[in-house]
Amino acid sequence: MKDRILQTLHDLRRYAREKGYEVSLFFHVEDSYLMRFANSAISLNTNEHLIRFEATAYDGRKRASYEMITNLDDVEALKTGIDTAAEMVEHAMPLTYEPTIPVLPETFIDESNWDAELASVSNEERLAYFNTAVKGLETEEIRLSGIFSNGTNVLAHTNTRSEHAQYFQTSDAQITAVLSHERLKWEVSAGQSAQRKTDLDPQALRAELAFLVKHYREDPPQQLPLGNYDIVFGPAATADLVRIMNWIGFNGGMMKRGYSFLKEEEVGRQVLSPLFTLTDDPTRRETFPFRRDFTGIERKPFPLFERGVFKGFIWSQDEADEFGAQPTGHTVMHNSLVMAGGEMAVDSLEELVAQRRENDLLYVPFLHYMNIVNPSQGVVTASSRFGALLLKADGSIAIPYNVRLTHSLKTIFGENLAWLSRKTVPHNTSSSYGARNPTAVIVPRFLCVNDLAISHSNDSF
Amino acid sequence: MREQLRREIERLKSLGATYVDARWYPFEEQNYLMMWNGNLKVTDASRESGVGVRVLYRGAWGFSASSDLSNLRALFDKAFDNARIAAERVTFPVRLAEKDALQASFESPCRIDPFEVPLEEKVAFLKAMDEKLNQPGVEQRTGDLNFIRKQIVFLDSEGSEIEKRITEVFARLRVSGRDEDGVSHVRTFTLGRRGETRGWESMDMEYFAEQAERIVREMNQVRTAEPCPKDDRAVILLPGIMYLQTHETIGHALELDRILGYELAYAGGSFVRLEDFGTLRYGSEKLTVRADATLPNSPGSFGYDDDGVPAQNNLLIDKGILVGAITGRQMVEEANARARRRIFEGSSGANRATAFYRVPIERMTNINIDPGTDGTLDDIVRNTERGIVLDGERSWSIGSNREQFHFAVEIGWLVEDGQISRVVKNATYKGDTLKFWNSLSAVGDESTWEVKFVDNCGKGQPNQVMQLGHGVPVCRFDNVRIGE
Numbered sequence: 001m002k003d004r005i006l007q008t009l010h011d012l013r014r015y016a017r018e019k020g021y022e023v024s025l026f027f028h029v030e031d032s033y034l035m036r037f038a039n040s041a042i043s044l045n046t047n048e049h050l051i052r053f054e055a056t057a058y059d060g061r062k063r064a065s066y067e068m069i070t071n072l073d074d075v076e077a078l079k080t081g082i083d084t085a086a087e088m089v090e091h092a093m094p095l096t097y098e099p100t101i102p103v104l105p106e107t108f109i110d111e112s113n114w115d116a117e118l119a120s121v122s123n124e125e126r127l128a129y130f131n132t133a134v135k136g137l138e139t140e141e142i143r144l145s146g147i148f149s150n151g152t153n154v155l156a157h158t159n160t161r162s163e164h165a166q167y168f169q170t171s172d173a174q175i176t177a178v179l180s181h182e183r184l185k186w187e188v189s190a191g192q193s194a195q196r197k198t199d200l201d202p203q204a205l206r207a208e209l210a211f212l213v214k215h216y217r218e219d220p221p222q223q224l225p226l227g228n229y230d231i232v233f234g235p236a237a238t239a240d241l242v243r244i245m246n247w248i249g250f251n252g253g254m255m256k257r258g259y260s261f262l263k264e265e266e267v268g269r270q271v272l273s274p275l276f277t278l279t280d281d282p283t284r285r286e287t288f289p290f291r292r293d294f295t296g297i298e299r300k301p302f303p304l305f306e307r308g309v310f311k312g313f314i315w316s317q318d319e320a321d322e323f324g325a326q327p328t329g330h331t332v333m334h335n336s337l338v339m340a341g342g343e344m345a346v347d348s349l350e351e352l353v354a355q356r357r358e359n360d361l362l363y364v365p366f367l368h369y370m371n372i373v374n375p376s377q378g379v380v381t382a383s384s385r386f387g388a389l390l391l392k393a394d395g396s397i398a399i400p401y402n403v404r405l406t407h408s409l410k411t412i413f414g415e416n417l418a419w420l421s422r423k424t425v426p427h428n429t430s431s432s433y434g435a436r437n438p439t440a441v442i443v444p445r446f447l448c449v450n451d452l453a454i455s456h457s458n459d460s461f
Numbered sequence: 462m463r464e465q466l467r468r469e470i471e472r473l474k475s476l477g478a479t480y481v482d483a484r485w486y487p488f489e490e491q492n493y494l495m496m497w498n499g500n501l502k503v504t505d506a507s508r509e510s511g512v513g514v515r516v517l518y519r520g521a522w523g524f525s526a527s528s529d530l531s532n533l534r535a536l537f538d539k540a541f542d543n544a545r546i547a548a549e550r551v552t553f554p555v556r557l558a559e560k561d562a563l564q565a566s567f568e569s570p571c572r573i574d575p576f577e578v579p580l581e582e583k584v585a586f587l588k589a590m591d592e593k594l595n596q597p598g599v600e601q602r603t604g605d606l607n608f609i610r611k612q613i614v615f616l617d618s619e620g621s622e623i624e625k626r627i628t629e630v631f632a633r634l635r636v637s638g639r640d641e642d643g644v645s646h647v648r649t650f651t652l653g654r655r656g657e658t659r660g661w662e663s664m665d666m667e668y669f670a671e672q673a674e675r676i677v678r679e680m681n682q683v684r685t686a687e688p689c690p691k692d693d694r695a696v697i698l699l700p701g702i703m704y705l706q707t708h709e710t711i712g713h714a715l716e717l718d719r720i721l722g723y724e725l726a727y728a729g730g731s732f733v734r735l736e737d738f739g740t741l742r743y744g745s746e747k748l749t750v751r752a753d754a755t756l757p758n759s760p761g762s763f764g765y766d767d768d769g770v771p772a773q774n775n776l777l778i779d780k781g782i783l784v785g786a787i788t789g790r791q792m793v794e795e796a797n798a799r800a801r802r803r804i805f806e807g808s809s810g811a812n813r814a815t816a817f818y819r820v821p822i823e824r825m826t827n828i829n830i831d832p833g834t835d836g837t838l839d840d841i842v843r844n845t846e847r848g849i850v851l852d853g854e855r856s857w858s859i860g861s862n863r864e865q866f867h868f869a870v871e872i873g874w875l876v877e878d879g880q881i882s883r884v885v886k887n888a889t890y891k892g893d894t895l896k897f898w899n900s901l902s903a904v905g906d907e908s909t910w911e912v913k914f915v916d917n918c919g920k921g922q923p924n925q926v927m928q929l930g931h932g933v934p935v936c937r938f939d940n941v942r943i944g945e
Contacts, residue, residue, distance in 0.1 A: 032923070034922065034923060035547075036726070036922055037550075037726070038722055038723040038724075038725065038726065039552055039553060039721070039722050039723070040550070040552045041521070041547075041550050041551050041552040041553065042521060042546070042547035042549075042550045042551070043522070043723055044522055044524060044547075044820055045521070045522065045523050045524070045543040045544065045546060045547040046523070046524040046525065046526075046543060046820060046923075047524075047525055047526075047539060047543065048525075048526050048527070048818045048923075049526075049527050049528075049529065050511075050526075050527075050528055050818060051528060051529075063501075063504065064504035064505070064506075065503075065504065065505045065506070066505075066506050066507065066508075067505065067506070067507035067508075068507065068508050068509060069507075069508075069509030069510070069511060069528045070509075070528060071528055071529035071530075071531070073529075073531065081508075084506065085506075088504060088506060088580060089504070091579065091580035091581045091584065092501055092504045092580070092584065093496075093501040093584045093588065095500045095501065095502075096499060096500055097500075123542070123543065123546040124546065127546060127549060127550060131550075143552075143722065143725075145722065145723075145725040145726035146726045147726055147727070147922050149922075149923075176726055176727070177726075178725050178726045180722065180725050180730075182722065185730070185862065187725060187730075187861075257600075257601050257637075258600055258601060258637060258638075258639055258645040259637075259645060263643075322500070368729065368860070368861045369729075369858045369859055369860075369861070370858065371856040371857055371858040372856050373855070373856045373867075373869045373889065374644065374645070374855075374856075374869070374887065375645065376639070376643065376644050376645040377644055381856065381858045381867050381869075382858055383858065383859075383860050383861065383865070385729075385861045402860060402861065404858075404860075404865065404867060404891075406867065406945065431924060432922060432923035432924045434924075455867075455891070455945050456865055456867070456891060458860065458864060458865060460864075461862075
């Protein structure tokens with residue numbers, strides 16, 4: 001596949017140059033498999049083999065793109081796509097800035113994130129994984145839902161100014177298992193992110209589910225009174241809160257447009273808690289990283305916050321062109337966000353539950369349907385879901401109905417941040433909208449924020 | 462191609478498949494243009510084609526899709542293999558509700574094909590709008606146009622063959638600016654239904670210019686306004702937010718696959734239970750809601766769904782009582798069996814896929830609220846002692862069973878003693894779904910009723926983005942918490 005894609009890029013580049021076009025050429029090839037469970041059955045078993053091709057034509061300050069879902073054999077159709085982009089650009093309107101067409105410094109092939117064994121997991125193996133993960137936990141009323149999504153993702157590109165090409169091949173798997181009570185409507189969940197087949201561990205998933213199911217069956221449900229709580233977030237919740245900073249935090253273009261809660265003058269200042277350190281770290285394979293960006297810049301660990309001090313904005317090439325900034329190697333499909341762990345020796349849910357505590361702790365593993373109430377204030381809202389626990393000061397446990405949290409990120413990651421567990425874990429944040437784009441964020445296993453208000457409390461599951 | 466597809470469908474039937482269908486997209490084209498502060502940031506066109514195959518075997522679904530049509534036999538075999546393994550874990554064997562075998566076609570109403578309009582003309586339109594939006598107080602201004610054109614050929618093992626040609630036009634203008642504290646505020650205009658067709662003729666320069674002027678004026682009013690108070694009062698929702706309230710807390714809550722637990726791994730469930738149909742008081746007596754896929758000229762009207770079932774107009778809520786759901790062939794059979802009574806007489810024709818490479822699932826059509834008898838917007842305001850008029854979605858977040866919600870809106874106008882008193886900024890409201898709909902105290906007449914288009918409804922795994930519509934009047938709800 002690799003040689004064929006690179007050869008096709010080479011041939012198409014030659015075609016474009018012969019025609020006198022200025023174009024960049026981009027392939028995205030995905031081989032995706034998804035087994036979906038609902039009501040303890042396989043509700044959908046699907047696979048997709050899709051080849052996307054995008055040609056972007058440039059004419060000075062003008063730019064236009066043409067995308068196709070096609071197949072590699074149809075070279076004539078691919079050439080027609082290039083012709084179409086070239087024709088479109090004649091009629092486009094000039095930008096107020098000159099878009100950069102990068103010269104790739106060398107041919108870069110990165111297959112280090114690809115594991116043939118994970119990419120070729122079979123239907124039978126996907127089913128066996130789930131059967132192990134929920135063995136003995138399903139009943140007539142406790143039903144399994146979930147997904148096992150895995151596949152291979154290939155990105156390859158070049159342009160008419162570069163003799164070289166870049167090629168990235170990744171394997172990934174995203175697993176979510178939900179056990180829900182059909183009549184009582186409670187639901188618990190556990191997930192796993194894999195970049196190699198050896199990352200798959202259905203027994204670990206089972207242990208987490210079993211622990212939660214036991215408590216949800218035995219401990220009393222409770223509507224929480226409105227008020228302030230010390231809240232421990234699980235990795236899914238923390239990853240969602242961190243990930244949203246991609247849009248309303250450290251993105252330079254969004255800041256310039258007034259859609260960020262961080263300001264230019266805050267670079268170098270203490271903005272968040274000294275406990276908060278966040279890095280874009282493409283050396284961490286669990287994040288499905290890009291080690292070069294699409295302009296050929298070598299990506300190295302890029303500090304975003306160091307002990308709460310904001311270190312700087314990230315700039316993609318296009319936003320750097322528009323706003324006169326220096327690109328920072330962030331012309332990529334996703335970053336590799338890694339939040340540092342802390343000092344707290346609480347590495348598992350069992351340890352969190354067993355921990356001595358002076359106040360009640362509300363454990364929120366998952367935030368459902370997070371949305372941005374106001375980007376320039378960094379205010380977000382979401383509801384708890386999937387396995388929340390009220391860990392009472394007296395050592396007992398109650399099962400809280402879902403609650404709503406509406407807070408600014410500066411409150412959550414600011415002075416109220418109490419502690420972080422020392423252990424960090426990858427949480428898979430891949431979305432299956434559009435093209436496959438495996439993504440994960442590394443976060444502390446637990447993160448505790450004191451004195452956070454809940455603004456709504458459900459009276460049932 | 463059709464003959465090949467028929468042969469493959471028959472072959473899988475002979476191998477033991479209970480049901481097979483194929484959706485062949487000869488083409489789906491999209492043209493998207495986006496201008497931001499005078500920069501034509503996106504000039505994008507796309508084209509895709511391919512086939513998606515769905516196979517039912519021993520009560521389980523298998524699906525496979527490919528853009529490479531050189532080996533259809535392998536594609537059908539893969540779908541069949543996927544169904545065979547799925548059949549190893551079945552709890553409720555899939556059965557499909559009866560339907561007629563149809564030879565039919567559908568074409569959405571379009572007078573001027575937007576794909577025949579020169580790119581220069583589209584760019585000139587955006588440039589003209591950008592100039593209208595470029596006013597004092599405006600820091601960010603965007604205009605975007607999204608045109609979609611597709612041909613879908615559906616064939617199934619029950620003898621149906623349906624061809625659809627659909628053209629969609631979506632357009633949006635948006636401005637934002639900051640207040641004295643540096644907090645950004647936004648105001649948006651989104652094109653809804655106008656007239657009997659939706660092609661390039663929808664791009665009425667004069668109408669858009671009026672809307673551009675309005676959103677600039679209102680955004681500047683918000684920028685300099687006082688914050689929204691935090692209290693309980695009547696909220697009067699204009700169609701620009703009423704459609705989203707309907708979408709999130711009626712539409713999604715009444716998708717039958719959600720009710721049956723098929724979305725629990727991701728999007729969530731529904732507070733609605735099977736025993737609620739026919740008895741649950743969902744809203745006040747003023748609330749009548751229908752799923753109307755026959756509404757002329759809307760993205761939620763598509764002729765035939767991807768089960769091959771004709772579009773229908775069905776009641777969902779009748780004078781406040783829950784009576785119907787958004788359904789496809791599979792879910793109605795399962796729901797009736799699980800409820801041990803016949804709740805649904807058949808599919809309501811709402812099973813749709815967003816692309817050839819996605820499997821059909823229950824999707825909203827046009828989820829509409831009937832106009833009421835409480836007069837015009839002015840009448841409703843006049844009859845409100847203490848309230849707030851709200852418009853424009855800014856953020857929305859809904860509980861996993863659609864049981865509660867929080868919305869932030871673009872603009873609010875306080876109402877005191879039957880009159881609009883002033884604009885407020887950072888307006889929000891929240892509530893519990895059933896309590897909220899049961900507090901519905903006024904429904905505007907036809908003069909307030911608008912059809913809003915939705916181009917980005919997300920659902921399912923793998924995710925699918927669907928287009929649909931909502932016809933909604935102005936509505937008033939009592940004792941709603943605002944400003945949090």
